Amino acid sequence: MPKQPMNVPQLVAADAARAARVLNEVRDARLAGQRTRVALRPVIEQSWERMLRGGVDPEHGFRAGPLSPDEVMRRREESPLREVLPVLREGLLSVADVAHHIMVVADEEGRVLWREGCGPVLRKADMLGFEPGADWGEAVVGTNGVGTPAVVRRPVQVFAAEHFVRSHAAWTCAGAPITDPRNGRLLGVVDVSGPLETMHPATLAWVDSVAKLAEARLRETHVSSLERLRAVAAPVLARLGGRAAAVDGDGWTAAVTGMPYAQRIALPKSPSAGIRWLPGLGLCSVEPLAGGWLLRSVDDGAESPQRAGARIVLDLTRPRRWSVTVSGGVGSWSQELSPRHAELLYLLAVHRGGRSAAGLAEDMFGDPGRTVTVRAEMSRVRRYLGAFLEHRPYRFCEDAEIEALLPADREDLLPYSTAPAVVRARTPETVP
Structure with a gap:
C-alpha cells in the first residue's frame, strides 16, 4: 500500500529542518492561491482566513506599541494569573530553560505580562518585540501561540511558517488558554516558545497539562473563599426566616436557608445593595456580606417578574x-x-x-x-x-x-x- 503523507507534527518530529522548508513552501503557495503539497491544519487554515479578512500583512505584520512598565505592573497586580505563577514556573521553567525555550504568560487581551526562561532565546525574543507589555493578539501579529489559543479557546501549537507573519517563521510556539473556573472567562494564555529544532509535538500536551494544573489551583482558591464566606454567613442565615442565600460576587452559593440549594444564582452584572429581581428567587433584598452578598426573598408569593415592558x-x-x-x-x-x-x-x-x-x-x-x-x-x-x-x-x-x-x-x-x-x-x- 502507498505510504500516507505525513502531517505537520509528524514532519517536525521526524526532521525539523525539512519541516521548516516544507512549511515555507506551503506558506508561499497558500498565500499565492496555489495548491500546497501538505495541507494546512484546520486550526491554522481558519486562523489564516481570519488574518486575510482582517488585513494583517503576512510579510511585515504590525507591531503595536508596548505598554508602559507602570501599566504592565498594574496589570500584573490585578491579574488572577499572578496567583498561579508558582504553578506555571514549577511546571514549565525548569524544562524550558534547559531545552532553550521561554515561558510567556499573557492576559486575555494578548498583552505579555511575564516572560522567563533561556537567556539567549529571551534576547532573540527582544529583537522580535516579544517582550513584556507587547500585544501578541492574533488580530495584531497574526497566527501565533499566544493570540490564536485566546481566539479558539483551546491549546494550539504553531510550527515555524505556520505563523502568518514571515518574521515569526523561525519560532515554534505552544500555547494553552487559562480560564476562570468561577465564570468560564478567559484569564490569559501560557505559552512556551523557542526555535523549531528544539520543539517537539508533545510540547503542546505538556503546556496544556500545566495550564490545567493552574486552573485546578484557581478552583481550590475559589472553594476556600466560599468556605470563608459560609463561615461568615452561617450565623446570619440562622437568624432569618423565609428564603435566603449567601453568594460570592459571581453568584456561587456558599449557604442557603428556606430554599433548595442551587450551585449558582445569576446576579446583576454589577451587583449593588437594594431590591433586585433575580432568576429563581424573584424580588430580593441584596445586602453586602464580607466576601459576597446576602440575598433575601421579599416576594415569596410571586415567582415571576413583571414581564410587561421588559x-x-x-x-x-x-x-x-x-x-x-x-x-x-x-x-x-x-x-x-x-x-x-x-x-x-x-x-x-x-x-x-x-x-x-x-x-x-x-x-x-x-x-x-x-x-x-x-x-x-x-x-x-x-x-x-x-x-x-x-x-x-x-x-x-x-x-x-x-x-x-x-x-x-x-x-x-x-x-x-x-x-x-x-x-x-x-x-x-x-x-x-
Whole structure:
C-alpha cells in the first residue's frame, strides 16, 4: 500500500529542518492561491482566513506599541494569573530553560505580562518585540501561540511558517488558554516558545497539562473563599426566616436557608445593595456580606417578574463574550453565555414564533432526534432567564421586547459554531 503523507507534527518530529522548508513552501503557495503539497491544519487554515479578512500583512505584520512598565505592573497586580505563577514556573521553567525555550504568560487581551526562561532565546525574543507589555493578539501579529489559543479557546501549537507573519517563521510556539473556573472567562494564555529544532509535538500536551494544573489551583482558591464566606454567613442565615442565600460576587452559593440549594444564582452584572429581581428567587433584598452578598426573598408569593415592558438584548458582537441582558421595571441584569447557550438563544431570537425540541435539535446538530440534549440545555438556560422563556414550543415570552445584536460581518456570527442553522446564517445569501 502507498505510504500516507505525513502531517505537520509528524514532519517536525521526524526532521525539523525539512519541516521548516516544507512549511515555507506551503506558506508561499497558500498565500499565492496555489495548491500546497501538505495541507494546512484546520486550526491554522481558519486562523489564516481570519488574518486575510482582517488585513494583517503576512510579510511585515504590525507591531503595536508596548505598554508602559507602570501599566504592565498594574496589570500584573490585578491579574488572577499572578496567583498561579508558582504553578506555571514549577511546571514549565525548569524544562524550558534547559531545552532553550521561554515561558510567556499573557492576559486575555494578548498583552505579555511575564516572560522567563533561556537567556539567549529571551534576547532573540527582544529583537522580535516579544517582550513584556507587547500585544501578541492574533488580530495584531497574526497566527501565533499566544493570540490564536485566546481566539479558539483551546491549546494550539504553531510550527515555524505556520505563523502568518514571515518574521515569526523561525519560532515554534505552544500555547494553552487559562480560564476562570468561577465564570468560564478567559484569564490569559501560557505559552512556551523557542526555535523549531528544539520543539517537539508533545510540547503542546505538556503546556496544556500545566495550564490545567493552574486552573485546578484557581478552583481550590475559589472553594476556600466560599468556605470563608459560609463561615461568615452561617450565623446570619440562622437568624432569618423565609428564603435566603449567601453568594460570592459571581453568584456561587456558599449557604442557603428556606430554599433548595442551587450551585449558582445569576446576579446583576454589577451587583449593588437594594431590591433586585433575580432568576429563581424573584424580588430580593441584596445586602453586602464580607466576601459576597446576602440575598433575601421579599416576594415569596410571586415567582415571576413583571414581564410587561421588559427588554431582552442578546449581544453576539464580541467573540466569546456573548451575553444576554434583561432590563425593565425590576432593574437590569446580564448573564454571560456559553457557546451552546449563545447558539440556542440566537435561534430563538430568529424564530420568534418558537421552536420545538426536535426543531432545535435539527438546527443545532442536524439530527431532530437529539431532543434530550436540547431539553437539558434549555433547562439550564431557564435557570437564569426563568419566566422570560416559555416552552411547547421554546420561545421568548410575548410580553418582552427582543433585540439581537449581531456582528457587522455575518461571517463573524458565532464563528466557531458548527450548528447547521448557524453555519447557514454565516453563508451569504442564505436565511437561517
